[in-house]
Amino acid sequence: MTLTAEDLERIAASTLSHYDRRAEDFWAATRDHDVSQNIAALLGAIEAPPPFEILDFGCGPGRDLLAFKRLGHLATGLEGAPRLAEMARAYSGCEVLQQNFLALDLPPGRFDGVFANAALFHVPTQELPRVLRELHATLKPGGVLFSSNPRGVGEEGWSGARYSAFHDLEAWRSHMSVAGFAEVAHYYRPAGLPLEQQPWLASVWRKP
Numbered sequence: 530m531t532l533t534a535e536d537l538e539r540i541a542a543s544t545l546s547h548y549d550r551r552a553e554d555f556w557a558a559t560r561d562h563d564v565s566q567n568i569a570a571l572l573g574a575i576e577a578p579p580p581f582e583i584l585d586f587g588c589g590p591g592r593d594l595l596a597f598k599r600l601g602h603l604a605t606g607l608e609g610a611p612r613l614a615e616m617a618r619a620y621s622g623c624e625v626l627q628q629n630f631l632a633l634d635l636p637p638g639r640f641d642g643v644f645a646n647a648a649l650f651h652v653p654t655q656e657l658p659r660v661l662r663e664l665h666a667t668l669k670p671g672g673v674l675f676s677s678n679p680r681g682v683g684e685e686g687w688s689g690a691r692y693s694a695f696h697d698l699e700a701w702r703s704h705m706s707v708a709g710f711a712e713v714a715h716y717y718r719p720a721g722l723p724l725e726q727q728p729w730l731a732s733v734w735r736k737p
Contacts, residue, residue: 531655532653532655532656537631537653537656540631540653540692541609541629541630541631541632543690543691543692544651544690544691544692545609545610545629546610546690547689547690547691548589548609548610548612548613549610549611549612549613552590552610552612552613552616555589555590555613556589556590556616559589559590559592560590560592562592564593564646564677565596566718566720566731567644567646567675567677567718567731568593568596568597568600568644570675570714570716570731570733571583571642571644571673571675571733572600572602572642574642574673574675574713574714574733574735575641575642575672575673576671577641577669577671577672579601579602580601580602580603581602581603581641581642582602582603582605582639582640582641582642582669583597583602583603583604583605583640583641583642583643583644584605584606584607584635584639584640584642584643584644584667585597585604585605585606585607585644585646586607586630586643586644586645586648586649586664587607587608587609587630587645587646587647587648587649587651588606588607588608588613588614588617588625589608589613589617590613590616590617590620591606591616591617591618591619591620591621591623591625592620593644593646594606594617594620594621594623594625595620595621595622595623597644598621598622598623604621604623605623605624605625605626605640606618606621606623606624606625606626607625607626607628607633607635608625608626608627608628609627609628609629609630611627614626614627630648630649630651630652630660631652631653631656631660633660633663635663635664635666635667636667637666637667638666638667638668638669638670639667639669640667640668640669640672641668641669641672641673642668642672642673642674642675643664643667643668643672643673643674643675644675645664645674645675645676645677646675646676646677647677647678647679647729648676649676649678650678650679650693650694650695650696651691651692651693651694652694653685653692653694654685654694654696657694657704658704658707658708661704661705661707661708661710662708662709664708665708665709665710665736668736669736670736670737671735671736671737672735672736673713673733673734673735673736674705674710674733674734674735674736675731675732675733675734676701676731676732676734677718677729677730677731677732678695678696678701678729678730679693679695679728679729679730680695680696680697680698680717680728680729680730681695681696681697682695682697683695683696683697683700696730697730698715698730698732701730701732705732705734709736709737710734710735710736711734711735711736711737712732712733712734713733713734713735714732714733715730715731715732715733716731716732717729717730717731718731
């Protein structure tokens, strides 16, 4: 079924409202999550000389923004929920763009890396090709996109007030390659567990 413009507006508004209303609880639940493996996967794939220009796509309250800043990089956040964007600016001291994932306005060729950790699964599959092309365009040539999403087999729809889409590796590869990316690496998380206990698909992609 094709989503209309009104459907997409409702999806964005409801999902962002969910995070906005629960901003403090979300921060309390996620501030101690260890995503150093994911940060290292992005930074290790960038071939430009540091410091890097990094876009933290869906930065939430700013946990990873501050991590990139402390590593000496030039980090910019992007967050659609107003309260989370405000928290991220205060916590990290970094620039944070308040933008809806479905209505991006990104500078062309600016970033060495895009860190999309637990974010892109909120983009409806119908809109994913456009969003990925926009992220491709904001990267410098040779730039790198990291994504981590809960995996699935094509399920899509509402979970309470949030809209989500779940992809397996082959589907994600197809979306990324159509958008112009070349695969660098992929792995499942949390590390060290059997595959059936690893709900997160992490992957690294380069703009040729």
